[in-house]
Amino acid sequence: xxxxxxxxxxxxxxxxxxxxxxxxxxxxxxxxxxxxxxxxxxxxxxxxxxxxxxxxxxxxxxxxxxxxxxxxxxxxxxxxxxxxxxxxxxxxxxxxxxxxxxxxxxxxxxxxxxxxxxxxxxxxxxxxxxxxxxxxxxxxxxxxxxxxxxxxxxxxxxxxxxxxxxxxxxxxxxxxxxxxxxxxxxxxxxxxxxxxxxxxxxxxxxxxxxxxxxxxxxxxxxxxxxxxxxxxxxxxxxxxxxxxxxxxxxxxxxxxxxxxxxxxxxxxxxxxxxxxxxxxxxxxxxxxxxxxxxxxxxxxxxxxxxxxxxxxxxxxxxxxxxxxxxxxxxxxxxxxxxxxxxxxxxxxxxxxxxxxxxxxxxxxxxxxxxxxxxxxxxxxxxxxxxxxxxxxxxxxxxxxxxxxxxxxxxxxxxxxxxxxxxxxxxxxxxxxxxxxxxxxxxxxxxxxxxxxxxxxxxxxxxxxxxxxxxxxxxxxxxxxxxxxxxxxxxxxxxxxxxxxxxxxxxxxxxxxxxxxxxxxxxxxxxxxxxxxxxxxxxxxxxxxxxxxxxxxxxxxxxxxxxxxxxxxxxxxxxxxxxxxxxxxxxxxxxxxxxxxxxxxxxxxxxxxxxxxxxxxxxxxxxxxxxxxxxxxxxxxxxxxxxxxxxxxxxxxxxxxxxxxxxxxxxxxxxxxxxxxxxxxxxxxxxxxxxxx
Numbered sequence: 001x002x003x004x005x006x007x008x009x010x011x012x013x014x015x016x017x018x019x020x021x022x023x024x025x026x027x028x029x030x031x032x033x034x035x036x037x038x039x040x041x042x043x044x045x046x047x048x049x050x051x052x053x054x055x056x057x058x059x060x061x062x063x064x065x066x067x068x069x070x071x072x073x074x075x076x077x078x079x080x081x082x083x084x085x086x087x088x089x090x091x092x093x094x095x096x097x098x099x100x101x102x103x104x105x106x107x108x109x110x111x112x113x114x115x116x117x118x119x120x121x122x123x124x125x126x127x128x129x130x131x132x133x134x135x136x137x138x139x140x141x142x143x144x145x146x147x148x149x150x151x152x153x154x155x156x157x158x159x160x161x162x163x164x165x166x167x168x169x170x171x172x173x174x175x176x177x178x179x180x181x182x183x184x185x186x187x188x189x190x191x192x193x194x195x196x197x198x199x200x201x202x203x204x205x206x207x208x209x210x211x212x213x214x215x216x217x218x219x220x221x222x223x224x225x226x227x228x229x230x231x232x233x234x235x236x237x238x239x240x241x242x243x244x245x246x247x248x249x250x251x252x253x254x255x256x257x258x259x260x261x262x263x264x265x266x267x268x269x270x271x272x273x274x275x276x277x278x279x280x281x282x283x284x285x286x287x288x289x290x291x292x293x294x295x296x297x298x299x300x301x302x303x304x305x306x307x308x309x310x311x312x313x314x315x316x317x318x319x320x321x322x323x324x325x326x327x328x329x330x331x332x333x334x335x336x337x338x339x340x341x342x343x344x345x346x347x348x349x350x351x352x353x354x355x356x357x358x359x360x361x362x363x364x365x366x367x368x369x370x371x372x373x374x375x376x377x378x379x380x381x382x383x384x385x386x387x388x389x390x391x392x393x394x395x396x397x398x399x400x401x402x403x404x405x406x407x408x409x410x411x412x413x414x415x416x417x418x419x420x421x422x423x424x425x426x427x428x429x430x431x432x433x434x435x436x437x438x439x440x441x442x443x444x445x446x447x448x449x450x451x452x453x454x455x456x457x458x459x460x461x462x463x464x465x466x467x468x469x470x471x472x473x474x475x476x477x478x479x480x481x482x483x484x485x486x487x488x489x490x491x492x493x494x495x496x497x498x499x500x501x502x503x504x505x506x507x508x509x510x511x512x513x514x515x516x517x518x519x520x521x522x523x524x525x526x527x528x529x530x531x532x533x534x535x536x537x538x539x540x541x542x543x544x545x546x547x548x549x550x551x552x553x554x555x556x557x558x559x560x561x562x563x564x565x566x567x568x569x570x571x572x573x574x575x576x577x578x579x580x581x582x583x584x585x586x587x588x589x590x591x592x593x594x595x596x597x598x599x600x601x602x603x604x605x606x607x608x609x610x611x612x613x614x615x616x617x618x619x620x621x622x623x624x625x626x627x628x629x630x631x632x633x634x635x636x637x638x639x640x641x642x643x644x645x646x647x648x649x650x651x652x653x654x655x656x657x658x659x660x661x662x663x664x665x666x667x668x669x670x671x672x673x674x675x676x677x678x679x680x681x682x683x684x685x686x687x688x689x690x691x692x
Contacts, residue, residue, distance in 0.1 A: 002026035005074035006110075007067065007094055009081050013115065016286030016294045017080070020117040021124075026074070028067055030081070034060045035093040037142065042150050044143055050546040052143060056097065064097050071098050076106045078127060083111035083346065084302055085141075085536060086477060088134035095130065114352045115286055115296030137536035140545050144168065144528070147550060148519060151557045152512070159566050160507060163489075168528070169474045170485045171512050171520040176467060177459055177492055178501045178509040187455035193220040195229065197404055198445040199238070199397075204433035205444075208397055208404040226448045233399045240437050241403075242396040248409070249387040250428065252416035254306035254336035255348035255380045258476030259469040261301070264379075266462035266497075269371050273461045273480040277301065279368045280349070283376075289364045296352055297361075298376055302476040303346040306336040308380070312350060316384045319354045324418060330386045350380045378419050385416035390428065395435050399443075408432030458498040472526035493594065504569055511567070515560040519553060571599065580606045611640075616654060619664035619678075620647040649678065660684045 006027045008014050014027040021027070035054040037043030045051040056064065071077060077100060079091035091109050094100075100107040108127035112119040149167050156164035195210035210229070212218030220226055256264070261280065265271040271279070280301040286294040308316075313333060320328050351373070358365075358374040365373065390409045397404040409430050411417070435441075459467065465479045474482060486492045491505030501509065512520040534540035571586035578585050578598040585596040587610060598604040611626035614637055618625050624640040625647070637652055639645040647653075651666035654675065658665055663679040675686040 002073075003075045004078065005070050005076070006078045006080050009087070009090065010285055012282070012285040012294075013080075016115045016296050017120060019293055020120045026070060028070055030067070030090065030094060031060070031063060033057060033090055033093065034064060034097050037146055042146065044146060046550065050143065050543055050550070052139065054093065054096075068098055071100070071103070071105060074105075076108065078108050078110045078124065079130070080110050080112075080123070082302075083113060083300055084477065085134045085138040087111065088131055089138035089142075092130050092132075092135045113347055114299040115284065116352050133538040134536050136542035137532050140535055140542040141532055143546060144549065147546070147553070151553070152516060155557070155561050155564065156508060156511065158561075159511070159564050160504075161569060164504075164508060165485075165489060166508070166512060166516075166520075167485070168519065168525055169478055170482050171509075171516075172473050172522055172525045173464065173468065173482050174486050174491050174501065174505055174509050175513060175520060176471075176522070177464065177486075177499050178506055180456060180459055181501050181506075184455040184458065189452035189454070191222060192451050192453065193223065193226045194449050194451060195220070195226060196447040196449070197238075197397075197443050198447070199406070200442045200444050201433050201435065201439060206406055206408070206432035208395075208406040211396075211403045211405045213401055213403065223450070229402060230446065230448065233402055236400045238397050238399045238404070238441055238443050240395060240435055240439050240441065241398045243435055243437055244394045246392050246394075247412075248390045248392050250390070250415075250417075251387050252334065252382045252385060253379065255308060255350050255383045256376055257303050257306055257338070257348055258301060259465050259479060261349055261376070262465050262479060263462040264375060265372060266460065268375065269368075270497075271368070271372070273465060273483050275368070276372065277480045279366075279372045280376075283369060283373055287361075287365060287369060289361050295356075297356065297373055298352060299347050299350050301349055303349060304476060305338050305346050306348045307338065308347050308350055308383075312347070312354070312380075313384065316354045316381065320381065320385055324385070328385050328415065328418065330384075334384055336383070348380075349376055351377045354381065381419045382416040385419065386413070388415035388417045388428075389413040393432060393435065395432070397441070406432055406435075458500065460497045460499065461494075464499060471522050472529055473522060474525075475529065507567060507569060511564070515564065516556065518556070571597075573599075578604060578606050580604050614652055616652060618645060618647050619653050621645040625653060651676075651678075653678070658682060658684050 002024055004021075004025045006014075006017060006021065006025055008017065008027060008029050009032055011029045011031075014029050017025075017027050034057060036057050037052060038055050043053045043055075045053060077098075079094055081087035081090040081094075088109070095107060098105075109130045110123040110127050112123045145168055149165060152166040153164065156166060197208040197210070199206050199208055210218075210220070220229075253260075262273045262276050265276040266273070280298065283297040284299070284301050286296045289295045317329060317333075354377070356377075358370055358377055361373075362370050389412050391412050392410075393408045395406045395408075397406065407430060409428060411429055457463075461483055464483065468474050468479060468482075483492075486505070487494065490502055491508060492499050493502055494500075518524060528545075531540055531545055535542045535545070571588055573584050573586050574596065576585045576596055577583070578600070581598060581600050581604040583598055583600050583604070585606075585608075586599050587594050588597045588607075594610045595607055596610050597607040609628070611628060614625040614627050616625050617623070618639040618641070621639060621641055621644075623645060625637050626640055628636055628638045630636060637649045639647040642648075649666060651668050654665050654667055656665050656675075657663065658677040658679065661677060661679050661682045661684070663677055663682060665675050665684075666678050668674040668676055673687070677684040
């Protein structure tokens, strides 16, 4: 019979732990939180100094009953929840729900940054008491969010529409996105011009850019300035008057923390923040590897830290030396500093063993797991390698009284780029021939191009996470759920990775900004994160946060509720007729974006996807082509007459047929558009430039 009981959060983690602990240990899963504030009311007794009222979460009663049987049989209980504030709070709630103190049970808190044999066994030896500072930091955050949400949300229900919600971090995130949209709307483009020169030295071609007169760089503001320059240099010789050659080094990036992993997974793999965290959680808790059983592949995934342990450094150093050579190791260890030290007790996100190569376990992983694990492992390896080295050449060319510059960069030593693939090796290279003062060069062509300054780009999931981190809003555990919440509520919609505020989102943001600006702002939220960090370090009384915050906030809520007028948001009416009742269908927002719904709800419950017209005819039947989405969210093009017409394509079809084989043509790319034949056996391609 097992004398020791280990309680973890998930069944996947329990499978991994079973490998490392013998028959004296029984492992059970709590399936996350077991206690929380009630959903039906505030759950905080404000008159009794903000005393929380926790209840057992619905559906957890039977599970706790089973765990109590195991507790009764065990001599020692180990609470092995995640190594952060949330995990500490779950351990504390478990101790209360299972009445461990009342029953005089020996119970201990254990935590580990990675689920490996060494880490798990070490945690048993270093078992400790529950850290109430971490628990109180979590309680303060939970209760602060409850006070804000349960006071402001009912106002939105009454004054706007049912089902709306407001929260500290989600409302600030919405405000940031709305502010950016306003910037874009108010942006006034400014005209400017560039002049590019196509040069040739012998057989070698290279590009030059107009610089100005003398040492001062000139910004060309209109066509007349350009025409004057082109007229003044007509039929004049181009002379190389200065060549500066130097070496440049590029340092590797630090290992991943939560925010940078979410950003790079979005950029390189197209993952949403939610998907990144789901897949990373699987890698952390353990994957069934052929011939090895369940293996935890990466360290804990919610961290602000970019440091790695000495053991991991030594293992990585040896691997680099053996696989790449000693020249790929820097003269001294690469050490990276965290800007935010709130969770520096954790390491960066890294493999549990650098020896586990992604290609060796590929058949045991899903595609998403393989891609994310490869990204994490490559980043860790690169972070401990030498700098990449470049030879650079900056050339100054004189024509009349004007100067042109040309800059080249050639990779001379791969360094850390050796582990990142061929694209990373050449992405910074600009090849120009070796040039010297006095060399003969020819100008083959001059291109003057009109440009306009661009408005700031809309946020993507990657850039909003980066911004939230820079502003100190939220923590690693909150980025993904915050974005999910504002999307699910219909405040924000995502199109081609860009985040747009909806009309509903803008209305809610305006109400919050006009009436709760003291709470729904970046400075308050960032300052609150700092105070919560002090609570977790034992430097601040957690209830004092609530005592200082609530009285003024409650008065403001009362005032706003009394004076705020009702706002009606009408659904956009379309020309699509409901086939069930004949009414014009309206556009609504749902969890997965816009959709069409009958305004006769609930009498008529008809709804269907909102299809975007691709503005191109179907190559098969000449009907309309719509932009649709697959179950995994990937965009594709399909005919309006499906299933009678089975036309489908990942790429947008165009009107013209292929001049070679007469198959339909498709459009690929963004800035540089490639018109290609849809027939895989045909090699026709035409390049077009998108000037929009």
